[in-house]
Amino acid sequence: SQQGEEDPQALSIQEGENATMNCSYKTSINNLQWYRQNSGRGLVHLILIRSNEREKHSGRLRVTLDTSKKSSSLLITASRAADTASYFCATQGYAGNNRKLIWGLGTSLAVNP
Amino acid sequence: NAGVTQTPKFRVLKTGQSMTLLCAQDMNHEYMYWYRQDPGMGLRLIHYSVGEGTTAKGEVPDGYNVSRLKKQNFLLGLESAAPSQTSVYFCASTDAGQRGREQYFGPGTRLTVT
Numbered sequence: 001s002q003q004g005e006e007d008p009q010a011l012s013i014q015e016g017e018n019a020t021m022n023c024s025y026k027t028s029i030n031n032l033q034w035y036r037q038n039s040g041r042g043l044v045h046l047i048l049i050r051s052n053e054r055e056k057h058s059g060r061l062r063v064t065l066d067t068s069k070k071s072s073s074l075l076i077t078a079s080r081a082a083d084t085a086s087y088f089c090a091t092q093g094y095a096g097n098n099r100k101l102i103w104g105l106g107t108s109l110a111v112n113p
Numbered sequence: 114n115a116g117v118t119q120t121p122k123f124r125v126l127k128t129g130q131s132m133t134l135l136c137a138q139d140m141n142h143e144y145m146y147w148y149r150q151d152p153g154m155g156l157r158l159i160h161y162s163v164g165e166g167t168t169a170k171g172e173v174p175d176g177y178n179v180s181r182l183k184k185q186n187f188l189l190g191l192e193s194a195a196p197s198q199t200s201v202y203f204c205a206s207t208d209a210g211q212r213g214r215e216q217y218f219g220p221g222t223r224l225t226v227t
Contacts, residue, residue: 031213042117042203042218043156050213088155092213099144099163100171101216105155 006107019076021107023089119219126194134189136204143209145187149200
């Protein structure tokens with residue numbers, strides 16, 4: 001069953017602009033992960049944020065986590081055409097429920113040159 | 114390291130035919146997963162394994178079987194293919210661990226059942 005819900009489903013921006021994607025989930029989590037999928041390819045892990053963390057950065061990526069609202073956001077700054085891809089969030093539970101990731105349906109990002 | 118590899122990359126089957134998809138990883142990961150991805154459905158877990166010789170059902174296991182005879186390999190079998198199994202199949206692997214680990218994905222197998 002899908003736990004994460006990404007918002008928006010699709011986003012189209014110009015190169016150089018920032019892109020923000022949101023993910024909401026339903027149950028307690030150990031961590032939340034973001035992945036990127038280029039068309040026709042496998043998913044690539046971007047960043048993992050644990051339940052006791054509020055913000056994390058990796059290059060042009062900034063992820064926030066609000067466990068009280070059960071939501072996370074992924075910000076891509078100064079976007080490039082190469083950022084065009086689908087972005088998925090996935091959550092992992094605690095011991096006893098941590099062997100699988102629960103996936104959202106993804107946000108499709110188009111960065112126009 | 115090759116990471117996670119999948120064989121074959123593409124396959125066309127007729128209804129009722131059988132096939133096996135092979136996933137191999139060279140990272141000594143304990144956990145391995147088979148997903149299918151359909152338009153608008155995201156990733157759905159078919160079966161997974163938490164160690165050599167063990168398998169478990171995921172969200173959509175019907176019509177599929179799996180085996181994990183060696184730690185580095187995870188096989189997905191379709192005994193009698195149906196058009197509803199037309200999809201892109203992804204294999205993934207990860208370390209075991211309580212603190213959480215990312216999953217590493219293979220490039221996918223695009224399967225069409227006619």
